[in-house]
Amino acid sequence: MHANTTQLVRRAGGKPIRLASKSLRCRDLIERVLRVPGFDGVLAFTLPEALWLAATLAPELGDIVVGYPCVDPEPLRALAADEQAAARVALMVDGVEQLDLICAAVGPDGPPLRICLDLDASLRLLGGRLHLGMRRSPLHAPAEAAALARAVLARPRLRLVGVMSYEGQIAGLADNRPDKPLLRTGVRAMQHLSRRELADRRHAAVRAVQAVAPLEFVNGGGTGSLESTAAEAAVTELAAGSGVYAPVLFDHYRVFTPRPAAYFALTVSRRPARGHVTVLGGGWIASGPAGPDRLPTPVWPPGLSLVPTEGAGEVQTPLTGVAADSLRLGDRVWFRHAKAGELCERVNLLHLVEDGRIVGEVPTYRGEGHAFL
Structure with a gap:
């Protein structure tokens, strides 16, 4: 695990890594990794988890971004009632409907709530008829991200702090399977095309959002794409977690070779x-x-x-x-x-x-x- 953690930091090329807690699910190990220079903050997977981590992890270990939208009013109200948690935790949104749900749950009074936009990182070809990547967010075009940023600013209790995107078709798809040469060739070609398209579109989306409001962070990548994502000037921090344990699905990548750590x-x-x-x-x-x-x-x-x-x-x-x-x-x-x-x-x-x-x-x-x- 120590060797994998060191390798992730080296591959990040000096950009901080936000640790994906979903990939560890052990508070002690999360804290150990976050104390390694090069890691800063948590990418949580649910708001209840983020609230628990905010109450138990030392403040110097960084802030917490919830990687997936929360539509449960109860934890939203708990966040809104806790000034310290509200200052440390950011909620993920990808549409106005989620903004309305948050505002209806928390009401107009209380500390501001931090908001992060989820930009779709998938590769869309043939006018969108061919979708390669994760089915996460409807925000694909820079103009769509800017429009949602303006919707955040129109709600007084919400504060826009970040943009994230996860290129699963690059970071989570092995490109060096020895048993499937045709698939390997196709994956490499798709990933090359997707890297170029996403770098341009992510840059344009970040500029469009920054024209609406300043951002604290722009998060991107995953264990399998740290080098290429770190090379994008628009990205200020990376996300990774699976590479710490190095499960079987990460055995066949060209640019890195992790050491299996969890059995x-x-x-x-x-x-x-x-x-x-x-x-x-x-x-x-x-x-x-x-x-x-x-x-x-x-x-x-x-x-x-x-x-x-x-x-x-x-x-x-x-x-x-x-x-x-x-x-x-x-x-x-x-x-x-x-x-x-x-x-x-x-x-x-x-x-x-x-x-x-x-x-x-x-x-x-x-x-x-x-x-x-």
Whole structure:
């Protein structure tokens, strides 16, 4: 984890990294990473999480931006009633409807609420008929971002502080899959085109918004695109988090090679046939389009794989391979999750290992009694 954190800072080229808490989901590790020079602030995934972090993380670790819109009146009212939290937390919006909902929930009186605009970073071709990227925000054109900025200023209790955009088709899509050469070529061509288009459009959008109001920050990127996003003059800070744990989906990128840092172990409970063992549990499937790349990967002992007809099951997972016959009941098989922070929704504790020894135990969000999604 230390090596990955250092690599992220180096790749950022001197621009600060806002840590994506969704990718860690462990308060202790979030704080450790934020104390590394080069990291500053949190990109949270829900407002209740942001309120909790604002109350528990030291102020010098930076402010908190909620990466996704909140439409629940209760946490909005809690934010509006807490002057210290309101000064530290920024809400994400991408439309006037969300502004109206926020204002209706919090009323006209109280501390100002910080607002960040979510600019769509997807690549749209053929007049918008071909959409490559995340389905996040309707704000695509610079004029649309400027219009929403003016709508923020028209509401006295709201204060515009930032713009963010996440280029998932670049940052979250591996460009060096050894098993799929045609797909690899297509991904690289698409990403090259998308980088050029987004750099120009993001620059124009930021200028259009700044003509309406000054900005404290412009956030962009992700673990897979730190170099290219950092090169954009319009971007003042980056976002990353998955690269700290380095899950399986980040194994095949050309520009960086992270070191796998997060593992989980399952116990052998059955030996159903020669060349097969079954472990207890294991159906820890990652979010995204359902497919083999969202399944956990057995990595130790080497020589094991999932059984295609069963995959990873909720209560048992059969494995096959040359290592199966050497395993006994009670032995452990080590796995890597396909994604980063989602692993922590399954466990209460993370064991910290250094130089071959367990040097500590820290609770996950779940271990502290929180389920923010």
